[in-house]
Amino acid sequence: MAEIDRSDIVIIGAGVVGCALFRRFALMGLKPLLVEAGGDILSGASKGNSALLHTGFDALPDSLELTCMQAGYREYLEIREHLNLPLVESSALVVAWDDEQLTKLPEIVAKAHRNGVGDVREIGRDNLRRREPHLADTARGAVLVPGEHIIDPWSAPLAYVHQGLAHGGRIHRRCRVTGGDFNGDHWRLETTNGEMAAGLVINAAGNYGDIVEAICRTSPFKITPRKGQFVVFDKPAAALAHAIILPVPTERTKGIVISRTAFGNLLVGPTAEDQEDRALAEVDQAMLQHLIAKGTEMLPALAQQTVNAVYAGLRPATQFKDYQIDFLPERHWITVGGIRSTGLTAALGIAQHVAALYQQRFDGTTTTRPIWTPVPNLCEYRERPYQTPAGGDILCHCEWVTRQEVEQALAGPFPAGDLGGLKRRTRCMMGRCQGFYCGAEASRLADERWSANNAQAAS
The missing domain is CATH 3.30.9.10 (D-Amino Acid Oxidase, subunit A, domain 2)
Structure with missing residues (x-):
């Protein structure tokens, strides 16, 4: 019988909100497991947005969305220099x-x-x-x-993931949750990667939020x-x-x-x-x-x-104007649904709010000595690697992405998991030619790295 993968918390969905939740719970000394159906983080709703940091000036007054947006705005400003975010x-x-x-x-x-x-x-x-x-x-x-x-839509969640990993969290990509049951103490989840056990489940599944919610209850919202x-x-x-x-x-x-x-x-x-x-x-x-x-x-x-x-x-729009965040303590389940266009700004604030809900019933205190995990700069308005003596050869000439940047994105503790992830970590293949000139070489480098990783895992 295959061994069951056990975690304190399983977070379903590695969009920007799932990544922020992963970071927050890892900083609290727990051992969260982030599971994502796609080949890399941000494979769903979070990969396409307008990349703005919102003040909440036009949000619904007294709404949870407003509270989370403004808390997320403040925390982004507090941590961005530690994580090298523009x-x-x-x-x-x-x-x-x-x-x-x-x-x-x-x-x-x-x-x-x-x-x-x-x-x-x-x-x-x-x-x-x-x-x-x-x-x-x-x-x-x-x-x-x-x-x-204006902010970079992809570097922030990547930094959140790296910080969560540095504090003991884990991630499974290409892992779809298909079902589960609760025995009164913990969840047993059925996934495409086998069975998992969790003390708490957080549904942050974005456009599939109501489908995942049906594992726990009849969903109160429809995506x-x-x-x-x-x-x-x-x-x-x-x-x-x-x-x-x-x-x-x-x-x-x-x-x-x-x-x-x-x-x-x-x-x-x-x-x-x-x-x-x-x-x-x-x-x-x-x-x-x-x-x-x-x-x-x-x-x-x-x-x-x-x-x-x-x-x-x-x-992931619902029939409601506000976010659909709910804590079911007797079921060890937290719902984080209906997070629409403001999710990039609100993600850190949502994570704060969900952590506070968790602490109403369970233990966990955020560390005062975090490990900081800065990510490479992709912003055009700051110095980029091609502008430095150590930048090396240019691989993508439309976006001035160096070969070294691509190689680094395919290495480390959390390498890009597919070509979409590689694009979002480097800007490679996202310029005017849309990869016509650089795509073959970038794909070759990626295939070589993934083949080596697979061979290492098999041995």
Whole structure:
């Protein structure tokens, strides 16, 4: 009989929230096991987002989402230098494009102040034009949000995982949880990697959250994935906008955003399209043309810029506006569901909140002497390896990724598990040619490393 894998806590799902939970519980001296169905972390909803650090100025007042976002925002700022995580201090502007939207700006400011974001203020057309001279003449005024910033969407969760591993946590990739039962003391989980036993299970399964929840109970929420499509313009376009350009939001969506990225491009998106498929996020030519048209309408000079890439992500939307976080102490189960577009900012705050729920029933105190695990810099606005004497040969010329960076991403205690993971750890194959020139060599290096790892594991 195969030996059962036993852990204090099993966290299902290695999106950004799962990675932050993994870090938090490892820092508490527990031995969490993070299980992910994909080949690497961020294989699901977390791989496609707008990469913004939110203040919560426009969140639902008194909501759990707001609490977690603001706690996550503060902790990111506290730990980012220890983990070598970037912050592009851009600010944001909620721009009114007509008289009706202009009348809504005071309400946005009042909501921000109620949410504790006191530096938010309304600015007039002349001030807006000085700040963003490339905006279309139809811009009437704006709300300035100084604390909204741009971050790297993939390095933060990678750093959380590395720190969790350094404190004794473990990770299983390509491991899907298919069922389980609770005996009153611990869970026995059925997975594609065999049976696992856990004192506590945390469901952070993203777009599959309601399916995983059915292992424990009838799910109180239903996931309807909301697709967001994005257009990424080439790097010269980034000079057209300093701040994050936000629309006046509607009841259903925050709308289409224009923002620089940490990688030096300009992003336009996302859309908000509900669908049933939980895995496949296809890009649609007509919708992408719509995004390009909307972007050009707001920034006319975009008409002279070229598109670098397009992509789509799925957000785990539910029928509820707020996060679905619940603790079932008698069942040794914590639900972390319905974490939508604000999850990147809120992840650390969610982990704090879930840890506090856990401590209501079980023991665990966060260490005051953490091991710090800084990750390589991918941000275009800081020094990168190719700019240093020790950088070595360039492998990906579109994104200036060195061979050494790729080799390092395939080595160490937690190497990239698939090509998607390699891209997210290096920016390799994510430039204008989309891997046409560098993809074969990057794949060869990856295959060699994975073959060597497999041979070592077999022996």
